[in-house]
Amino acid sequence: MRKVLIVLVLLAGLAGLVAWILSAPTRMGAGELAALKPGDPVRGEQVFWAGGCSACHAAKGAEGEGKFRLGGGLRLKTPFGVFVPPNISTSQRDGIGAWSLADFANALTHGTSPDGRNYYPAFPYTSYARMSGQDLGDLFAFLKTLPAVEGKAPGHDLGFPFNFRRGLGLWKRLYLDPAPVVARPDGLVEAGLALFDRGRYLVEGPGHCGECHTTRDAFGGPVLTAWLGGAAAPDGEGRIPNITPAGKDIATWSVTDIAYYLESGFTPDYDTVGGDMVHVQENIARLPASDREAIAAYLKAVPPVADPAR
Template identity: 75%
Template sequence: MKKAAIAIVMLVLAGAGVGWGLSAPTRISGSEAAALKEGDAARGELVFWAGGCASCHAAKGASGDDLLKLGGGLRLETPFGVFVAPNISPSTADGIGSWSLVDFANAMTHGTSPDGENLYPAFPYTSYARMSGADLGDLFAFLKSLPAVDGKAPPHELGFPFNIRRGLGLWKRLYLDPAPVIAAPAAGVEVDRTLWERGRYLVEGPGHCGECHTPRDLAGGLVLAQWLGGAPAPTGEGKIPNITPVENGFGSWSAADIAYYLESGFTPEYDSVGGEMVHVQENMARLPASDREAIAAYLKALPPVPTASD
């Protein structure tokens, strides 16, 4: 009996040790860190708008130059609790002013903070993990050029067990993958491959479209088999639409319709963009026309996915 009890204790301790090791925060490799270069702020501004940084990190209702004051504070109410967007301005005391480019790359692509904590995926690093090192360097250069904003954002409001950051390391092993979601255009669709690949990069990477348009499982991970097939709104009531080319839905839009919608905010029926998509459309309108065309080409060449149910 005593031997059995000891064996059980040893198994529990071994399991705990394995779990502790597997949940450890990860970082970019030494070769990846060495390849990072300080970027160009002008190019970084385009990455900034593609990534929608201001939508979460600027003050609610901000416009004009205030969109570049990234003091955080936006509350994201989810089934897991309330996440609060942090200050990512160049403030040394309260923002990311003391971060290195490697620190920034670790946060963006591995969800790991400079002090070695796992970051919550309300920050869409599962998408940003697909970003290139050049874009990370450019974006970091642009962020450093913005006004420093004093004041830390309030802490997240999370109950047990979601307030235990270490457990996110196991979550990341399941859901953090820098590989493309869609390997190639759907069979039978004629498309300029270079344009399509640019669209894939923007949608799956900095644009993080899947974070809202793809349903999630009970653990909060994206169900990639239903990529962009629509989902319940992650921070409130309502439904995020299916943007794959399904019949009697988004499939009726042409590539030109999609590109124009991203530029103007008008649908083919001349309805106006609404809800959270307002911010996304305003960001996309700042990109070159060729990028909006690339996004449209990617979306039109996706395999249709049945609209996900609530």
């Protein structure tokens, strides 16, 4: 019996060591780092709006120039606890003013902080992992032009085991994948392919639409077989709609209808955008018309997901 116990203890220790190694935060490799270039803040502002940075990192209800004050502090309620977006302003002490471009890119694409901690996926790095090196550089350059906001945001309010960050390294091995979610449809001509590719990049990457519109499994990972098929609201109030071609809310909408909704906030039957989607629509309205058309074309081309039975 003593030998059995010793073997069990050794196996448990080995399993713990393996889990510790596999859960280590990851960073960009040499090739990815080489693709990072000093960015253009003018282009970076477009990435800023596509990524919806102000929706989480600015003060609640911020308008106008207030959307550029990225001091964090919102409380995002989820089934796993309350997450609080941090200060990402140019403050050297409380924000990301002391970060390098590599620090910034590792945070967005690997969910790893400059001091080597795993970020929680309430920060949508599972989507940002699909961003190009150019867009990462441009966005960083734009953020560096914004005002410093002093004061750190409060910490997250999480219970055990969700307050154990190291375990997120294992979560990232399951769910962090920079590959596209939706394959190119057959039969598209060159112009159609370019439009689809741009829409796919915006929706699956900086736009991170799947983070809200895709249901999650018991571990909080997106269920890719139900991509964009709608999900329960994280705060438990209502449901985020299905935006695939089978979704009852937009099944009859054309590409033009979707693009116009993203520009104006009006549906084809003259209803208006509501809820948290207001912020998303306002941000996307700042993008070029060609980007809104690309998003609409992609949404009409994704595999349909049936609405859940009611």
